[in-house]
Amino acid sequence: MVTFFEASLDTISVHHVGNQSQSEMYSLSDNPLELKDDIIPNLLMQYFLKPFEKANEVYHLMHSSGDLALNELHNFATKVFDDKEKFHEASEQIAKHLYKVTTHPNIKGGELYVVYFNKVQIEGNPLDAIGIFKSENKETYLKVYPDKGGFQVDYEQDAININKLDKGVLIFNIEKENGYKVVVVDKTNGGQDAAVYWKDDFLQLKIRNDSFNQTNNTLGIYKNFVTQKLDDQFEMSKADKIDLLNRSMKYFKEKETFDMDEFAGEVIVNPEAIESFKNFKSQYEQEFDSPIGNTFEISGNAVKKQARDYKSVLKLDKNFHIYIHGDKELIEKGFDDGRSMNFYKVYFKEEA
Structure with missing residues (x-):
């Protein structure tokens, strides 16, 4: 930049x-x-x-x-x-x-x-x-210099770290x-x-409302929608939410241009959830006076920035962390009556 x-x-x-x-x-x-x-x-x-x-x-x-x-x-x-x-x-x-x-x-x-x-x-x-x-903010620096066949140490206070x-x-x-x-x-x-x-x-x-900020804002709004808003309307497991976040990040990494209708159909899918997300996005635009187009060029730098905040980790008590990067259909949630505990069943072909 x-x-x-x-x-x-x-x-x-x-x-x-x-x-x-x-x-x-x-x-x-x-x-x-x-x-x-x-x-x-x-x-x-x-x-x-x-x-x-x-x-x-x-x-x-x-x-x-x-x-x-x-x-x-x-x-x-x-x-x-x-x-x-x-x-x-x-x-x-x-x-x-x-x-x-x-x-x-x-x-x-x-x-x-x-x-x-x-x-x-x-x-x-x-x-x-x-x-x-x-x-x-100032710092103190040590200075080492030769003196009488050896070395001396001095310092300088209130110096600036460049x-x-x-x-x-x-x-x-x-x-x-x-x-x-x-x-x-x-x-x-x-x-x-x-x-x-x-x-x-x-x-x-x-x-400035450029491609970086439109990409950054859309990903941020979608993350907040999935993690905070969806629970109000739908019963969703954390694994389902992580899947939605992963699919959205995959969309932004693979596409050159964002299209709202295409994104909604490929990532969100559910018609009620699509309408809810569009309303959620519209409320953000009005509250912060920051309109976001329904189509815009995707900024790779903004995607990289948001990817650091997109979590794909399913934390289970203090014993296990499950990283979900791909097909959600390979993980199943259940309840064990004998132990009175929830469980996840994970399918895989080989250990890495």
């Missing part, structure tokens, strides 16, 4: 943003950071951009009123993309805006880096991008009228209440 093999770091400004609920202040630098050699920019590029290589979700900036002009980050980004001479001034405004929304007591203060990049690729398109990154970016966002100079293309990293800490401030309060994002 995001690559940076041609990218370069153009300008960087660093500020400090505290938590106003803890009576902390913010501190602004007078000028952009001076980078005196090639080593520091390369380390910063790794620190800032590498976490985005696995980012699949693309967002847009938005405002709850529907008026994009009221989104602060959209205004700041537009100012810089229109006139790069205003970069440092905009970075100061970004720091002040972040301080304004940093009100939850569990939010940590930290350094804020605002960066202008050239030729960062998103979806194969090299673009200028504004990066905003916050460093909240392999652990806490929070970051890239705003790409494309689709301005839609709120730009935006990708985000957020290593949540401080609980759920503190977590929303980066995406919801500071950036104000809405997810």
Whole structure:
């Protein structure tokens, strides 16, 4: 999704943003950071951009009123993309805006880096991008160095691990009228209440309704439907539910395009259950204002992501786990009167 093999770091400004609920202040630098050699920019590029290589979700900036002009980050980004001479001034405004929304007591203060990049690729398109990154967690590092024919050990406190970016966002100079293309990293800490401030309060994002998100949402909705909703209408064993989940995952792995009627006929089959799923999906779309088409291109990356959460394990007390990957007809459930216990009978040809 995001690559940076041609990218370069153009300008960087660093500020400090505290938590106003803890009576902390913010501190602004007078000028952009001076980078005196090639080593520091390369380390910063790794620190800032590498976490985005696995980012699949693309967002847009938005405002709850529907008026994009009221989104602060959209205004700041537009100012810089229109006139790069205003970069440092905009970075100061970004720091002040972040301080304004940093009100939850569990939010940590930290350094804020605002960066202008050239030729960062998103979806194969090299673009200028504004990066905003916050460093909240510091670590202690040991340093070993030669001394007097041997070695000495020293340490450095409050150092930054360049392999652990806490929070970051890239705003790409494309689709301005839609709120730009935006990708985000957020290593949540401080609980759920503190977590929303980066995406919801500071950036104000809405997810782009592309093939990745339509695939991801449909698989997520179907999983919730099978595991939570079907019990209200049908008597189903856990093995039956696992079979339904396996069949849906098989459909998404084998097909290139999702078709609601085809999916319903091949995977769900039961007419009442099909109608129930369509209603369940419609309720999700209305509640989250996130319409999903009845046909869309299936995203392989979204399927891989959801496959990690699709469980095919039948847990029986604390004694046995049965992994169901194929034909459900090869497993039978029964009840032993003599032992007053349930049992499963499994058919197979040979042991692996």
